[in-house]
Every structure is written in structure tokens, then in C-alpha cells.
Amino acid sequence: MGSLIGHVAPGLGFLVIGLWHLYNNLRLLALKGPSLYKSRPWFPSDRNHGLPRLLELYLIISGCTLAVSMELFISPAKHQPLDSDGTIPSYHLHNFEHSSISLSFIAYALSALALDQWASASHRRIPAQHDVLYFIAALSFAQEFLMFHLHSSDHMGVEGQYHWLLQLVIFVSLSTSILGFGRGNGSFSVAFVRSLSIVFQGVWFVIIGFALWTPGLIPKGCFMHVVDGRTVVGCHGEESLNRAKALVNILFSWILVLLALFAASFYLFIMIVYGNATVKYSAVSEEEDDDEDDIETPKKTYNTCAGTQGFVSNKV
Template identity: 30%
Template sequence: MVSTQDFHRYLPLPEGALCFIASSAFCAEYLLFYFHSTTHKGLEGYYHFLLVILIALCIISTVAGALMRASFPADLSSGISMTLQGLWFYQTAFTLYGPMMPEGCKLKDDMISCKSMDNQVRGELLATFQLFALVNGVFVAAVGSYIFAVRKYGHSELKRVHAGGNGFDRN
């Protein structure tokens, strides 16, 4: 197995370079889906539009991670945005091409068509609800993971406060 020291010896990269490489990959994905989604109209176009927004969040968070290398919030936002993007891919697949198609809409000849504008608006509202449900689910999972980690491994500043200190080192 190759260690990180061996890897850096063969391919020396400055700190944060991996984040910039990842952001360039997200930029390519953004351009692909941005131009791809211009051909989709209606409900399918709306799902693609929401995907493009999530990809833009991935770009912003990975660039922030490159600029602020030791920032926990930047790393957390990057992980959350990538998780949301991946979950949205699945949500789009299940909704548009699977069993969760909104009532009044159907897949016909590789196109999503809705019977009326009301059905399309209801489908778009459903998409917005699905996205916010995913955002809330990922938020609850992140907070739950943080609470679990703090309980299991503790927090050094909190331990100093409980031990009688104020949590800050004075030298």
C-alpha cells in the first residue's frame, strides 16, 4: 500500500491543490448539466435546474476548502453539498424514471409530459419538497454524527471548562 508520503514524493502538490482539481471536475460537470438541461423543459428541466444549483454549491464549497485548508466549516459544507448532489441524482432517477412519478405526468418517448400545467406545477412543488427533505435529512445526520463524535471522543475545550478552567489557554 502506498502511503501519503510516498505519493507526495512522486507527485508533489501544494496544499489545497486537490480541492482545486476537484472544483475543476465539478466545473466540467456543471457545464455538462447546464447545457444538457437547456434541452429539457417542464418537470424534467426543473429537476435538472435543481441539480445544477447543487453542483454550483459543490464548486463553491471545494474552492472554499482550497482557500481555507484548515477550516472545519468549509470541509463540512463540501461534504454536505457532495452528499446532497449524490442523493439528488437518486431522487431524480426514482421520480422521473421510476415509481415516484407525480400524478398526471408520464414518461413517453423519452420525454416527461404532464397532462396540464397544474400537474406540472404540482410536480415542481413536489421536487422542491423532496430537495428540502433531503437537505433536512442530511442536516439531521450531520448534527447527529457530530453529537455522537462529541459524546464518544469528547471535546478538549469543554473538558477544560468542566475541570474548572475557562477553556482558553493563557500563556
């Protein structure tokens, strides 16, 4: 992860998953309304568009597996991260830390895949299935947060400021995943913030990759140099360092403002596209709705184009 591609690649992964969750949560709100809204820890793809139903889980597993391979086997000069005596050298500790983050997300995706396949094969509902997955997702974000907070690499200076702000965003993802337990998955606000925090993680990872490994983007008074085999950014004096950190803070605040504008615009767009449609859905109990795979199932009609929200039975 200590390179441009090592930050940009996972950043794009977080960005895609975050946008996918944001789209589906807004679509659910538009189709079912706030009273019947219920989020999910992951969202199946639409078979009608020729996409695999479990595409999200496949992307997480494949992307994280590639990240582990890059950290432990492809990037190291010996194509393996161990010393001649079988121990982990200090300059490869960060590779194992980054791999641990990826492994935690692989565990989450495999758990979701196993629960889904078990439910499909047995044709039975698994109680509190989504609560278990929210818990595992929270553990994954907790792992990510702790690894960046307790990183073996000396994340000081400009790089440290980028990673400190990243931890704030990860903490939001962690908190909203915890709030997803139980009745929390019926809160649009929790799911909305969680989706945006994952998007923000992706955007910030991409920015870190370009900002710290592109010579033309290094702040004035700072420079790139190699320390213990890693390319890091150093600064000439305290004044240059403080200026560089302040620029990072300003950039973070600007991205936050742009993300808020994007969220409001995207919300309005989805409400316009789906909010005026007459959508059929299944009226089920809260427990059964937890394990629904489809966002809409024909049984009843929810009409949002009228001035008031109402439910119209299909029975004649």
C-alpha cells in the same frame, strides 16, 4: 446517465465519498480542536483496519471509469457511440457530456494519486499540494455544473426541475472547493458544507433515478414516454406540470431539512465518540500539516475531556 441505474450508481458514489469526508472532517475537529484543525481534499484510509491507504482515490477512478464505459461502449446499441462516418450523432451527445464529467473526476483522482506517490517516493514535502488538488476538484465541479446547465438534452418539465435543483447543490460543492484554497483548508465550516453538499448530490442523484424511471412514482397527471430514444416524463397540461414541479420543490426542501438534522446528529455522535478521548498528535507548522497523511501522530497530547482545551507535552 439517462436511466435509473445511470443516476443511482453515481449517486451512491457521491454519497459514499461525501459521508467519508464528513466523518473525517468531524473526526479531525474532535481530535485536534478548532485551532489546529486543517482539512484535506481527500482522506487516506486507516491501514489498521486492513483497507488500502488510497481507497478513496481508487474508488473514484474505478467508478468513473465504469461510468465512461457504460456511457460510450456498453449502453449504445452498437457498443460504440460514433456514426458510420465517424461523427457523433445527436442522440449520443448526452453520452459524451456525461462521460466528460466522469473524466474530470478521473483527472482529479489521478492527480491526487500522482502527487501522493511522488511525495512518498522522494520523501519530500510538495509545497501547496492540497491547494493544487482543491483547484482541480473545483474544476471538476465546474465541469459538472456547466454540463448540466448546458445539457444538449432538452431538460424541461419535471426532469428539468430536478436538474435545476441539482445545479444548486453542485454550485455549493464548487464554491466550497474554491474556498478551500490556501487558508480555506483550515476552515471547518467550509469543509463541513462541502462534505454535506457532496452527500446531498448523492442523495439527489438517487432520488432522480427512482423518481423519473419508476412508473409508480410519476406525479398524477404525468406520464412516461420515449423521445429520441430517451425515456422522459411528460404531463397533461400546464396545471399538471406546475403541480409536478411544486412536488419536486417540496421534496427538495424536505431532503434539505433531513440533511440538516442528520448533520447535527452525526456531529454530536462524532464529538461524543472522539471528543472525550486523549489523542496524541504531531505539533508541526501549518505548511507541514498540509501534507500530513495521518490524522494523528504521537508527539503531543490534546485533551478535550477537560473543561478547557490544553496542550500537554510528553516530555518528562
